Amino acid sequence: MNTHAHPLPATASASQPLSGRVRVPGDKSISHRSFMFGGLASGQTRITGLLEGEDVLRTGEAMKAMGARIEKHGDEWVIDGVGNGCLLEPSAPLDFGNAGTGARLTMGLVGTYDMATTFVGDPSLSKRPMGRVLAPLREMGVQVIDAAPSDRLPLTLRGPRRAAPITYRVPMASAQVKSAVLLAALNTPGTTTVVEPVMTRDHTEKMLKGFGAEIDVETDSDGVRHIRITGEGTLSGQTIAVPGDPSSAAFPLVAALIVPGSDIVIENVLMNPTRTGLIDTLLEMGADIEVLDRRDAGGEAVADLRVRHSHLKGTRVPPSRAPFMIDEYPVLAVAASFAEGETVMDGIEELRVKESDRLAAVARGLEANGVDCTEGEASLTVRGVPGGKGLGGGMVETHLDHRIAMSFLVMGLASHKSVSIDDRAMIATSFPEFMDLMTGLGAPIE
Numbered sequence: 001m002n003t004h005a006h007p008l009p010a011t012a013s014a015s016q017p018l019s020g021r022v023r024v025p026g027d028k029s030i031s032h033r034s035f036m037f038g039g040l041a042s043g044q045t046r047i048t049g050l051l052e053g054e055d056v057l058r059t060g061e062a063m064k065a066m067g068a069r070i071e072k073h074g075d076e077w078v079i080d081g082v083g084n085g086c087l088l089e090p091s092a093p094l095d096f097g098n099a100g101t102g103a104r105l106t107m108g109l110v111g112t113y114d115m116a117t118t119f120v121g122d123p124s125l126s127k128r129p130m131g132r133v134l135a136p137l138r139e140m141g142v143q144v145i146d147a148a149p150s151d152r153l154p155l156t157l158r159g160p161r162r163a164a165p166i167t168y169r170v171p172m173a174s175a176q177v178k179s180a181v182l183l184a185a186l187n188t189p190g191t192t193t194v195v196e197p198v199m200t201r202d203h204t205e206k207m208l209k210g211f212g213a214e215i216d217v218e219t220d221s222d223g224v225r226h227i228r229i230t231g232e233g234t235l236s237g238q239t240i241a242v243p244g245d246p247s248s249a250a251f252p253l254v255a256a257l258i259v260p261g262s263d264i265v266i267e268n269v270l271m272n273p274t275r276t277g278l279i280d281t282l283l284e285m286g287a288d289i290e291v292l293d294r295r296d297a298g299g300e301a302v303a304d305l306r307v308r309h310s311h312l313k314g315t316r317v318p319p320s321r322a323p324f325m326i327d328e329y330p331v332l333a334v335a336a337s338f339a340e341g342e343t344v345m346d347g348i349e350e351l352r353v354k355e356s357d358r359l360a361a362v363a364r365g366l367e368a369n370g371v372d373c374t375e376g377e378a379s380l381t382v383r384g385v386p387g388g389k390g391l392g393g394g395m396v397e398t399h400l401d402h403r404i405a406m407s408f409l410v411m412g413l414a415s416h417k418s419v420s421i422d423d424r425a426m427i428a429t430s431f432p433e434f435m436d437l438m439t440g441l442g443a444p445i446e
């Protein structure tokens with residue numbers, strides 16, 4: 001079922017070899033945090049390379065509603081922040097659209113303020129669990145004064161006079177939950193500790209340190225991370241160059257691997273090790289991906305990726321890799337559909353609470369296009385067809401999920417018959433340039 005008011009279908013057909021050099025838009029996780037931390041810090045923050053997708057722009061609007069000044073001058077976003085502890089009460093609900101990261105991190109950021117803040121979102125976001133963020137916030141003294149059943153949006157938070165620092169062990173592998181607690185700690189006296197048994201993307205820790213927060217990370221002998229942050233300090237504006245999003249690079253990357261004869265370069269891709277699980281997996285599957293000119297860009301590793309068509313072989317993706325490629329399973333499943341043999345993806349229960357139930361959405365999409373696959377409670381097994389003979393011909397339901405939309409358009413480029421999606425509109429949440437970038441490489445998508 002599609003719940004979008006004016007769905008815009010799209011179709012991808014068998015492609016000639018893809019070629020060219022491209023740059024994907026800025027990393028979504030770093031872009032959200034740039035707006036949030038810049039809006040909170042004292043003084044000016046200057047951002048280049050920001051992802052101007054709908055999700056991130058919503059975060060910008062939320063920060064403006066709480067007192068930050070945010071303007072675009074040429075290629076640069078310039079933010080005058082309010083100062084840590086000085087966010088203003090928004091006069092209207094904060095609307096995060098489709099964005100889980102924007103909503104959940106902002107709940108942490110403002111939850112500990114002694115003011116009422118209401119969060120709303122689109123039908124996809126309104127179905128997603130917020131209790132995972134509200135549980136630690138409640139321990140810190142935050143009241144949920146109104147919420148839809150089972151702690152869903154729309155919901156309203158009110159912080160205490162003074163929040164309580166806590167020690168919180170994150171019960172699932174979620175950078176959003178970890179980050180919400182760390183952000184709540186910024187407006188909390190004393191030291192808050194987040195215990196992270198399974199490491200997830202570390203952009204919050206790294207960036208907060210850059211903004212001057214008192215934060216340190218210790219990894220114990222069991223590999224458990226202890227992140228300690230002391231609140232009520234000063235954050236100072238920074239200059240940020242946002243690297244290209246590896247989760248967006250994944251689409252042209254997999255397209256080049258599965259379309260015969262392709263040879264492309266994707267420039268300036270973030271190579272933070274908590275984000276490169278897809279590349280590691282594809283290399284194990286025999287992908288021809290060359291990592292060129294690995295360099296440092298403002299504290300993060302980046303590189304250019306040269307990608308050529310490859311004969312992929314099925315693999316077993318270990319559950320331990322899931323946090324490092326969590327958003328890339330849909331497009332990995334597409335790559336696996338063209339690989340020789342079976343690809344088994346285990347330990348991927350978190351896919352069920354993304355913009356859609358991605359495990360089910362991927363399985364239904366693959367089945368609609370003739371791929372033999374098995375959906376488990378927390379696993380997906382795909383039996384590939386090298387060359388894509390007989391694949392395609394289906395219409396895929398995207399369920400308001402940008403990554404389902406892009407993954408299946410990539411699938412159509414190497415399938416025997418074309419692949420259609422019911423709605424391309426949500427692609428604008430994370431990768432507004434997707435259609436132009438792909439057609440620029442030679443992909444027949446319309």
Ligand code: S3P
Binds near residue numbers: 028029101174179
């Ligand atoms: C994100 C964390 C991940 C990821 C999302 C972005 C972040 O979500 O799926 O796209 O920026 O912190 P979870 O924390 O729910 O795993």
